[in-house]
Amino acid sequence: MILPSHGRYAYHPWPGRAAYAWPGGAKLAVYLGLNLEHFAFGEGLGAELAPGANGGGGPQPDVLNYAWRDYGNRVGAWRILELLDELALPATVLLNSAMYDYAPELLAAHRARGDEFAGHGRTNSERQSVLDEAAERQLIADSTAALLTAEGAAPRGWLSPWIAESTVTPDLLAEAGYRYTLNWCADDQPIWMATRAGPLLAIPYPQEVNDIPAIVARKDGAAQFADMIMDDFDERLRQVRDGVPQVMGIALHPYLIGQPYRLRALRRALAHVAAARDTVWITTAGGILDHVLGLPEGAVP
Template sequence: MTLPDHGRYAYSPITRRADYSWPEGKRLAVYLGVNLEHFAFGEGRGAALAPATNEPDVLNYAWRDYGNRVGVWRMLALLDQLDLPATVLANSAMYDYAPDLMQAFLARGDEIAGHGVTNSEAQGEMTEPEERAMIAAATDRIAAAGMAPQGWLSPWISESRVTPDLLQEAGYAYTLNWCMDDQPVWMTTRAGRILSIPYPQELNDIPAIVARKDSAADFAGMIIDTFDEMLDQSNDQPLVMGIALHPYIVGQPYRLRHLRRALSHIAAARDRVWITRAGEISALCHGGLAGQIS
């Protein structure tokens, strides 16, 4: 029996791949994916603190907006304190809504990756012309602020049948949409290839805290345990560990306290791991490691 297949990559067990190392001979690459999202008021999608009873959904809209007004600024202070870089996954609407916030990340030298125009819409529900236009609009807005995005995470990780094709054709080097591996993987498109960099759905505060109702302490423990285990596993294969963070969730004070503990644990081991940005992983894979990536 032959099942329908996406045709984007072939099966490859992680135990049978070419060996390589990250810079300075390090074996584990770690990056932080900080999601900056803006939502339409009274319509569209959005993570929910509590079920909406009507629109406008003031409770959930304001809860999410706390992240942009307060939570993310606390996170910025934490990143500065620990000297940690970030890959910012930004809705392009953020440039109009909170331009000083976007400038704060640019001033740190952080990477800005594409994350659609707004998380009030799902990319996979668009027609191909609509999706192409949305990608172009988000890309142009980010580039106009001074940094052309090299990577993309779809809002809600929602893809159409042609999303990887459209991203590659728009000039994107990598996608974060596919969570099938702990190493970068080349994906096929109709006009070439695009790199898939691991983006977590376990070490992600939305499925962990909002969906599964894990506590702040549980989430911090997951980060620490994953880091320690992957550091051991990386003796056998080079690995990538991503941590997906949303300021309206982990920027809440009691959760930030636990996040501080987890990130401090990682920062204390910086001499053993490559703490980096997703774009730097991509650049290395497209460059000197291009022939080593499966």
């Protein structure tokens, strides 16, 4: 029985894949995806601390949840910056372009660190998968233009707000000049996707080691999320002894992980990862793209 398919990539069983290496001979690449997001007041989408507007399904404005999310940009993100500096960790900033108007000082701080900026739509108050093709193309163009103007170079990577895609999103991204997407969590290695504008690299972005599904959806505690990061990391180190390289992403949102008690647990987890920097490759999503581009043809599925 053949089911409907996206047609973007073929099935490749894990056994028998090419045993290439990351820089320095490392078999495990680790990157941090730090989501910097801005939300419209009184309308649109957004994660909820308490379900329903005003905690009870009431009308907008939903002050409780808006203010909780805004805490991330005002306070939490700055605390995460201190932690990244403390542990000398790079980050891939997954950026709502509306942040340039709202919190330019925060972006300047990441720019000064040399962090990578990747496109993450205009705002997480909207979902691109509900747009027609022309409107979705415009959303990508608007976000891309803002990053190009501010950073002097177009972003190479994209994560859709809410990881929402239409059937043509990979095509539109490739046509707009993007080289990688973080939307597809189908593998532990980068894989090539087919688009009408040529290949697009899908770099693994986690839906498990990710504070939104862990903390908002599953209600995991701070210590549990930190243990999840460390256990994922340690198990991957064990697995890569077979020679097949892996990518581990850690997805963070400042309004969640930037809360003091969660940040304390995150410090423990990231220090555990950083202590192994001589045996793993701690990098950015863009760094993974660059390395893959230099591998022999066929090494990456």
